[in-house]
Amino acid sequence: MASNDLSPGPSGPSGPQRADGGPVRVLVVDDEPDITDVLSRMLRSEGWAVAAAADGRAALELAREFRPDAVILDMMLPDLDGFAVLSRLRALSPEVCVLFLTARDAVEDRIAGLTAGGDDYVTKPFSLEEVLARLHGLVRRAGVTRRTERPGLLKVGDLELDEDAREVARGGEPVELTPTEFELLRFLMRHPRRVLSKAQILDHVWSYDFGGQAHVVELYISYLRKKIDAGRAPMIHTVRGVGYVLRPGAR
Amino acid sequence: MASNDLSPGPSGPSGPQRADGGPVRVLVVDDEPDITDVLSRMLRSEGWAVAAAADGRAALELAREFRPDAVILDMMLPDLDGFAVLSRLRALSPEVCVLFLTARDAVEDRIAGLTAGGDDYVTKPFSLEEVLARLHGLVRRAGVTRRTERPGLLKVGDLELDEDAREVARGGEPVELTPTEFELLRFLMRHPRRVLSKAQILDHVWSYDFGGQAHVVELYISYLRKKIDAGRAPMIHTVRGVGYVLRPGAR
DNA sequence: TGAACTTCTGTGATCCCTCTGAAAAGGGGT
DNA sequence: ACCCCTTTTCAGAGGGATCACAGAAGTTCA
Numbered sequence: 001m002a003s004n005d006l007s008p009g010p011s012g013p014s015g016p017q018r019a020d021g022g023p024v025r026v027l028v029v030d031d032e033p034d035i036t037d038v039l040s041r042m043l044r045s046e047g048w049a050v051a052a053a054a055d056g057r058a059a060l061e062l063a064r065e066f067r068p069d070a071v072i073l074d075m076m077l078p079d080l081d082g083f084a085v086l087s088r089l090r091a092l093s094p095e096v097c098v099l100f101l102t103a104r105d106a107v108e109d110r111i112a113g114l115t116a117g118g119d120d121y122v123t124k125p126f127s128l129e130e131v132l133a134r135l136h137g138l139v140r141r142a143g144v145t146r147r148t149e150r151p152g153l154l155k156v157g158d159l160e161l162d163e164d165a166r167e168v169a170r171g172g173e174p175v176e177l178t179p180t181e182f183e184l185l186r187f188l189m190r191h192p193r194r195v196l197s198k199a200q201i202l203d204h205v206w207s208y209d210f211g212g213q214a215h216v217v218e219l220y221i222s223y224l225r226k227k228i229d230a231g232r233a234p235m236i237h238t239v240r241g242v243g244y245v246l247r248p249g250a251r
Numbered sequence: 252m253a254s255n256d257l258s259p260g261p262s263g264p265s266g267p268q269r270a271d272g273g274p275v276r277v278l279v280v281d282d283e284p285d286i287t288d289v290l291s292r293m294l295r296s297e298g299w300a301v302a303a304a305a306d307g308r309a310a311l312e313l314a315r316e317f318r319p320d321a322v323i324l325d326m327m328l329p330d331l332d333g334f335a336v337l338s339r340l341r342a343l344s345p346e347v348c349v350l351f352l353t354a355r356d357a358v359e360d361r362i363a364g365l366t367a368g369g370d371d372y373v374t375k376p377f378s379l380e381e382v383l384a385r386l387h388g389l390v391r392r393a394g395v396t397r398r399t400e401r402p403g404l405l406k407v408g409d410l411e412l413d414e415d416a417r418e419v420a421r422g423g424e425p426v427e428l429t430p431t432e433f434e435l436l437r438f439l440m441r442h443p444r445r446v447l448s449k450a451q452i453l454d455h456v457w458s459y460d461f462g463g464q465a466h467v468v469e470l471y472i473s474y475l476r477k478k479i480d481a482g483r484a485p486m487i488h489t490v491r492g493v494g495y496v497l498r499p500g501a502r
Numbered sequence: 503t504g505a506a507c508t509t510c511t512g513t514g515a516t517c518c519c520t521c522t523g524a525a526a527a528g529g530g531g532t
Numbered sequence: 533a534c535c536c537c538t539t540t541t542c543a544g545a546g547g548g549a550t551c552a553c554a555g556a557a558g559t560t561c562a
Contacts, residue, residue, distance in 0.1 A: 037341060041368030045392055178508060195417045203366050216510060218550065239417055240519075240549065241430040247416075429519060467521065473540060491529070491538070 015047010016139060018069065023049040024139055027068035029059040029085070030101065031078050038208070039072060042128055043135075056080030060088055067093065070139050072131070074101040097138045099131070118142070125207040129187050133163060154189040157248030159228065159235060161189050168228075175227050180205070184220050185228070188236070188246040197243040217244075266298015267390060269320065274300040275390055278319035280310040280336070281352065282329050289459065290323060293379050294386075307331030311339055318344065320395045321386060325352040348389045350382070369393070376458040380438050384414065405440045408499030410479065410486060412440050419479075426478050431456070435471050436479070439487070439497040448494040 016024040026048050030036045036052040043050045051066045053059035056077045063071070071089060075082030082100070089096055100121035118141060120134045140152065154161040158171040166182060168175045177185065183205045188196065198214035206212070221244055225236050237245050267275040277299050281287045287303040294301045302317045304310035307328045314322070322340060326333030333351070340347060351365065351372035366372065369392060371385045391402045403414040409422040417433065419426045428436065434456050439447065449465040457467070472495055476487050488496045 033338065033341075038365075038368045040345075041370070045369040180509070194415045197366075199366050199372075212510070215512090215550095219510075219552095222551065238550070240517095242417060245416065431520070463521070466523095469539060470521080470541090476540095489539070 016136070017047075023047055024070065025049045025051075025066060025068045026070045026072065026135065027059065027063055027066060028052040028072045029054075029056070029077070030072075030074040031055060031076070032074075035074070035101075038128070039131065042132070046132065056082075056085040059085055060092070063089055063092055063096075068096060069142075070097050070099065070135060072099045072101065072135070076103070095142070097142045099134055099138055101126070125209040127183065127207050128204045129183050133186065137163070154186065156189050156192045156246060157235060159189070159248075161186060170228055170232065177227065178223075180220060181223055181227070184217075185224055188244070192246050192248065195239050195243050195245045200243070267387065267395075268298075269395055274298055275321065275395055276300040276302075276317065276319045277321045277323060277386065278310065278314055278317060279303040279323045280305075280307070280328070281323075281325040282306060282327070283325075286325070286352075286459075289379070290382065293383070293455075297383065305329075307333075307336040310336055311343070314340055314343055314347075319347060320393075321348050321350065321390055323350045323352065323382070323386070327354070346393070348393045348395075350385055350389060352377070376460040378434065378458050379455045380434050384437065388414070405437065407440050407443045407497060408486060410440070410499075412437060421479055421483065428475075428478065431471060432474055432478070435468075436475055439475075439495070443497050443499065446490050446494050446496045451494065 018024055026043060028036050028039050028043070028050060029052070030039075031054050033054070036054065040050045040052050051062055051068065053062050056079050059071075059073075073082060073085060073089075077085065086098060089098070098119045100119065102121055102123055104123045118138075120138055122131055122134055137152070152163040154163065160169045161182075162168070163186065168177055168182065168185065184201065187201060187205050198217045201217050202210070202212075202214060206216070221236060221238075225234070229236055235246055235248065237247055239245060269275055277294060279287050279290050279294070279301060280303070281290075282305050284305070287305065291301045291303050302313055302319065304313050307330050310322075310324075324333060324336060324340075328336065333353075337349060340349070349365075349370045351370065353372055353374055355374045369389075371389055373381055373385055388403075405412040405414070411418075411420045412433075413419075414437070419428055419433070419436065435452070438452065438456050449468045452468050453461070453463075453465060457463070472487060476485070480487055486497055486499065488498055490496060
């Protein structure tokens with residue numbers, strides 16, 4: 001209840017770090033202030049350095065001095081076509097990696113061809129966890145981030161989640177999860193030992209336009225428990241009146 | 252009400268401090284004078300710099316020169332919609348963090364979704380401790396406050412309370428608490444060695460519209476004693492005719 | 503197109519947290 | 533010692549929160 005997000009843990013800033021030790025720089029480009037706002041805040045709270053622009057012109061200007069490592073780029077901009085922005089961004093700094101935001105039906109078209117270059121895309125409406133996960137994948141593949149123990153592998157107790165392979169295992173035993181279950185578990189595993197409210201979970205795991213009740217969270221928690229805690233010492237604990245915690249050891 | 256404020260202790264102002272050493276600045280916006288009044292008093296007595304406004308127009312004007320680090324914003328204002336105020340506040344200073352006040356049934360609607368940005372909300376009726384805890388969490392995560400040893404961890408003697416994990420331990424031994432017990436203990440631990448009257452406790456831990464008697468305080472104190480002082484040297488002491496103290500060592 | 507699967511809603515049952523009321527225990531003063 | 537007042541403890545009603553189950557709606561894939 002109390003805390004609402006994702007602050008860097010007690011062990012210091014847990015956000016992505018560049019090889020030079022500074023935070024990874026990301027530029028958010030979208031004409032809807034709600035979107036840039038929520039993305040900027042979340043990314044900042046996750047330890048990224050963030051700049052935001054509302055149209056293509058501003059984005060290009062900003063990119064020139066902000067020198068982002070990555071760009072989150074809406075393909076529907078008021079002034080310039082997303083592709084125009086893209087090509088000029090690339091002219092400016094060829095190394096930058098791009099995460100496209102696009103409407104669901106526009107995907108098949110031409111976006112698919114772009115991902116071949118190592119970039120990636122997310123369809124609107126998206127969930128924050130999805131954006132975060134893709135962005136992480138992008139900069140990791142691009143070699144921007146400092147090499148850590150084993151990137152893309154989350155471990156909590158004997159529970160392992162591989163973000164790249166999308167595989168989950170408890171005590172070496174593989175576990176099959178549906179997409180939503182996977183996202184929920186990833187969110188829990190990225191914030192272990194920390195009580196997460198249903199509202200927080202809803203905000204991060206479900207799409208931003210999801211109008212549903214907190215009830216779905218309870219439902220999916222129960223699904224996860226059946227698959228992950230079945231028979232073993234439970235790792236998902238409910239904190240009555242507050243939310244849920246993922247806790248490794250006993251208790 | 253007024254008599255139940257907590258002034259800064261003899262050890263000087265213990266309130267939050269900005270990285271520059273000054274007090275954290277918070278703007279309270281609510282159209283009910285009772286609310287702004289009680290919040291302002293409490294926050295001031297906790298060492299914050301406070302300004303208050305009764306409607307959106309005044310809030311925006313005030314924000315321009317007061318330059319708050321955080322805003323407590325009622326979503327039901329007489330003139331402007333809370334969301335309108337929010338977006339203009341953001342336009343003014345994007346870094347500001349916001350704690351929303353909202354009716355219980357309005358939550359599911361649109362407030363959820365805001366917590367994703369790192370902001371937070373509290374439903375009316377609220378308790379002062381709840382507001383304070385959330386506000387603390389917000390500015391801590393926003394990196395406004397000076398970094399202390401381990402944020403979110405309260406220690407008194409061998410008693411520890413982790414606000415993030417919502418865990419309590421006495422002498423390393425974990426203790427299970429219900430939500431109300433937890434809030435009560437947090438309040439006590441935030442003001443150790445200080446006699447707190449039942450009225451003060453009632454005002455801070457219970458919702459402001461709670462009509463009940465001081466009897467519940469005695470009841471919950473007894474619950475806490477059973478769980479925390481059981482067998483050990485007691486830390487919760489009764490000051491007859493006055494209230495209770497939480498004291499670490501002997502005596 | 504049909505079958506399998508995933509996601510979400512609704513209902514009811516259960517648990518346990520909160521608070522009330524009353525009785526018991528304790529303190530302090532005369 | 534006695535009485536009065538405060539504090540503590542006990543027992544239980546009520547209600548909110550959580551969970552389990554079933555099924556409808558939507559999606560994916562062959």
